[in-house]
Amino acid sequence: MGRQPGRKKKTDSTPMMRQYLEVKERYPDFLLLFRVGDFYESFYDDARKVSEALSIVLTKRSNGGASEIAMAGFPHHACDTYIAKLVRKGFKVAVCDQVEDPSQAKGIVKREITDIITPGITYSDKILDDRHNNYLCAVAFGRQGRRRVAGLAFIDVTTAEFRVADVEAGGVRDMLQSVQPSEVLLSTRDREFRDEICNMLPGDVLVSLQDEWMFSEEHADKVLDRHFRTHSLKGFGIEHAGVSRIAAGVILQYLNETQQSKLQYITRIGMVDSSEYMTLDLQTKRNLEIISSMQDGSINGSLLQVIDRTRSPMGARLLRRWLLHPLKRADAIEARLEAVGELLQQGVLRQRLADVLGTIHDIERALSRIATLRSMPREVRLLGQALQQLPVVQELLRECVAPKLRKLSGSLHLLPELAGRIGDAIDPEAGSTMRDGGYIRQGYHEELDRLRALSSTARERLLEIQQNERTKTGISTLKVQYNKVFGYYIEVSRANSSKVPEYYEKKQTLVNAERYTIPELKEYESAILTAEEKSMLLEQQLLRELCQAVAAEAKLIQENAEMVAELDCFCSFAVVAEEYEYCCPEIHDHTGMTIVNGRHPVLERILGVDEPYVANDCTFDDEQRMMIVTGPNMAGKSSYLRQVGLIALLAQVGSFVPADRAEIGLVDRIFTRVGASDNLASGESTFLVEMNEAASILNNASSRSLILLDEVGRGTSTYDGMSIAWAMSEYIYRDIGARTLFATHYHELAELEEHFGGIRNYNATVTETADKVVFLRRIVRGASDNSYGIEVARMAGMPGEVITRAREILAGMEGREVELPSRQASSPVQVSQISLFEEEEHKLKRALERIDIDRLRPVDALLELQKLKDLAGGERA
Missing domain, CATH: 1.10.1420.10 (MutS, DNA mismatch repair protein; Chain A, domain 3)
Structure with missing residues (x-):
């Protein structure tokens, strides 16, 4: 490690600073917080970073001679707050504490690294959101023959969830965006992919480069076998994992180096099975607003906000994972639906369960802090109280009929001895600190x-x-x-x-x-x-002995936490189904879909009773595979597309759905293409972003997919865009066969119905009065012939003279005549719909005379129109 600017050699420093430099050499990539008396101090470049990040004073001190060193620090009793700020800004922090009493020290006080905190490794409530998982991820690349493949491993150290996944190299983006890690580990050998990985994730995600030796297959197997104390990984179902085993070994190595081997509570590892769960790409999660709103990125206005009635942090985190990973197997979905159905019918049972679940502490995260000796006595007591509630839960579920509920009842591990020991040991009045003692009960020892x-x-x-x-x-x-x-x-x-x-x-x-x-x-x-x-x-x-006793039962406690979380989600679904009048969907293995009076789960809650949501049907079967939906803006096309996608997603999550009846043929993936914006960081225009998303759909969709297209080709000229939209529709219908909803302003696409038997036209209805247009938001059979764009502009508050002039121009264009203003006088000018430039009009007339329009197929007509456009001077046409 090179010396930081302004740093002296160890031999020129004071004894304490020599001690600091020795520790810093072992942790060069971390901000080192060095305990000095009642303060945590940072020095040299670390001090400058800490000062800037925390907005605290940068000072100087003597270094045993004429030189001075930069330093910045804060009181040790406030360290949690300051460290949380540093980690949120993407820093990795190493805490070096005094590990002996200064009054007993002979010479320099002994100091050691006692904690490592990074965005992906933190147990602090000041950093974590108890309703979100916090993942550390590792990515390893390899080859299978000529194919470049990737392996990912991810872990939430606070819940001990540890999983691996093998994907094609091109699938790394979807997997990372699905996991949403806070920190990613990458080999120095793959440093050229660092920017690529960074572009796949939000800007605040830390990508850390690790030594290449950590990414060897031999080393990874040794680390995994040593940690799980096995001779093979068959018991975990990952014995056939490929590069992802290397990624898992990297994570354990990283944790061993940073957590001083306090990892005995991490007892399991599993594969992410793509055959079991639906993959949702970033566009679909964003466009359907599954867990966050497109407006501000918060939970407000999202599907998660509407259906989350969980009572425990474990349930809230699991519900979030379920929404991002819908099921693909009918039997698994139906098992969840049966559990929700029974709890919906048994209202008294559901309420009693909810009351008990609301008293259960966050078992998963409490366990991780207890096992790593980071917990306060009060949290140990709360874990004990949670264990004492498990017999109550088991008794309530004893008479249930649904297989899922019966299995939960029979699988709970009650652990009465451990619960009793905790109750006997920890004083009920124990506070949140250990400084003054008194937290062990009188009579315990x-x-x-x-x-x-x-x-x-x-x-x-x-x-x-x-x-x-x-x-x-x-x-x-x-x-x-x-x-x-x-x-x-x-x-x-x-x-x-x-x-x-x-x-x-x-x-x-x-x-x-x-x-x-x-x-x-x-x-x-x-x-x-x-x-x-x-x-x-x-x-x-x-x-400490009590914490070790808890850690010894880590596997059983984690299983209890999973079952409590699952039960919490079932209760949440049942509450929502009753309150919002959802129906139980029928799940089938075919590729059809029938939704009767479906509603958008979020919009109907936003509109409320004053403006009831207009329900609509949707049908896909052998005779109807694609619906072309035309109509004006604000008429409900986009909402209709989204509601169909959300109903399918909710059904495969195992929830009841907002409809009178729903029959869902299993969907393997949901694809959406709604709107677009420039990706300036990658030098991509709006249209290029749109085409990238469209290409991804065409390359990855199957006949079991659900495709939702809300405008395609609007980022380029009319004929270019219309041609692309037409060709995409043909390709999806003929080559993919996916269930497709296509909302568009290209009314010309209505002609597709005449050429393809499985394509049907629908439109979002409006009614016109003498002075305004009323949007009915009802989707009906047939095509629309008007976009009512000027009416929408009027509703948006456009100046009256602009609206009036726009109507004049529209009327003139429809009649091939526009009155153009001039300085001398205004006189009508005959305007061709193809060209406004008189000097080129004779060329176009001759070209038009050669075209037999009645015999042209729509696609050929579009090509001829493109030629006419080129003849007329490109974009001037």
């Missing part, structure tokens, strides 16, 4: 009770010594007192100093008093201070 008794009688014993000495000396104002510097002492005023006995040993002289000690007080002082120290150490030991 005999020696602790004896030491406490000695400490608790201190005041009485001091008063007894004080009274005895007043009687012996005749000094009525004599006091026995204590402070941290001098310990216990006897204070006598100067006026009474002549009465002080010879066996009094002077400790301190004050202006108006003298302080002394006596053998009896020395003996008591030693006993009481020793008792207090021993009491504190014994409490820490007892808590």
